[in-house]
């Protein structure tokens with residue numbers, strides 16, 4: 297009965313060019329796996345919704361059964377099965393984005409201080425699509441990004457969405473004006489900070505537990521024309537962290553637009569070492585410039601300053617603008633304590649800058665590590681404990697590198713709305729993202745060993761009392777989740793779940809709740 301319904305729903309919403317059973321089977325297989333490549337769960341069916349009503353119909357149909365669950369799948373870039381539904385329905389949110397015409401819409405709202413601009417985008421749109429549409433058609437773009445843009449709007453808003461812009465413009469969950477959401481009772485609601493605010497904030501960072509985001513309204517701003525992109529190297533974590541924290545607390549008129557950074561191995565390994573630092577168009581890494589006492593792990597601070605065109609077509613004026621922007625960067629970098637001479641700078645277009653991880657993807661696809669398992673670990677660690685974390689984990693356990701980036705950079709808690717569902721460290725204003733983005737290369741350690749090492753890192757965090765939270769948490773059972781959220785937030789999470797998805801139909805791959813009969 298249920299599958300017959302699903303067949304009809306899928307047929308009604310199938311993109312025209314999808315050749316049938318093979319495409320359906322392929323979609324089913326894709327929905328059974330994710331970027332992590334470590335777990336798999338076969339759904340009963342994949343639904344390709346064309347509208348929010350299709351999403352509502354699928355959820356209502358599941359609610360009428362004794363045990364069927366529903367998972368929205370963005371682009372499947374989770375690493376622990378979060379977008380899967382074993383024996384349930386997977387909603388292919390890309391279909392919702394691809395079938396909507398026009399896919400994105402500009403919304404102009406007149407306000408006291410002048411017009412405000414927004415993009416109305418489907419939940420399954422990729423951030424890359426939002427970027428290209430905004431810049432090409434309107435010369436505008438959102439302020440907050442992820443490093444990699446082939447992630448969906450609904451997927452990152454269900455988690456947080458962070459990158460080097462977060463310290464200044466807030467994470468993506470702080471850059472949304474309105475959401476259209478289909479809740480677990482099959483109702484479609486439009487919510488915002490002023491209309492159904494509880495649902496709005498529940499869904500942001502809500503791990504897909506309260507509703508399926510079918511549309512998001514994202515504020516747009518004038519897009520920069522170019523970006524002054526710079527990387528510098530530190531031998532000491534203390535100096536790196538002091539400078540990074542100073543940069544993220546500068547007043548807006550004296551701040552960069554983007555501050556990130558990563559740890560890397562003091563050696564010539566092409567993935568883990570010095571070659572991972574230079575940027576395209578930048579200088580060569582000369583290890584002779586490293587201080588004599590540099591340890592086994594070094595740090596790279598990455599900053600970017602946006603450059604706006606003032607619409608002067610004149611080449612000379614453009615040259616003046618470039619010179620002024622480069623001089624501003626030099627002035628802002630002057631007080632920093634990085635190793636002089638280990639500076640890598642380039643001017644790149646705004647879209648190129650935001651698309652920089654595409655090059656990494658191309659290379660990883662070539663060498664096979666894109667399709668290999670990705671035992672990633674992402675954490676937020678309070679600034680209070682980050683030096684100790686660096687000593688114990690980065691230098692202590694990961695000094696040989698992880699065959700991928702080890703991001704470690706600060707952001708500000710005041711840029712996150714405490715009403716969202718995201719759990720952050722408790723102490724202080726500054727916390728760090730630590731992202732251990734492991735790419736398995738042939739001949740490296742077995743995946744099980746890497747997973748075990750992630751477990752050991754989490755245990756070390758707990759044993760040492762580090763104020764930390766998992767980002768993209770992966771726990772099993774309510775007690776682990778209760779510890780993750782802490783008493784007050786967990787109570788609120790439970791209340792919101794009872795209100796918006798009382799049968800626990802949604803996002804079973806997060807393994808928080810069991811479907812009620």
Ligand code: FAD
Nearest residue numbers: 370371372373374419442443444448450451457458504509
């Ligand atoms: P999926 O993995 O498909 O889904 C994630 C969760 O959200 C699932 O529980 C799913 O059910 C739910 N969900 C998906 N769509 C919806 C929807 N429309 N409504 C409600 N719930 C939904 N993250 C960052 O913050 N910053 C980064 O710089 C960053 N870089 C990354 C780089 C790479 C190469 C990869 C693989 C991931 C990166 N991520 C980053 C992580 C990324 O944000 C997460 O994987 C996130 O889950 C988004 O991926 P997705 O759109 O494929 O969502």
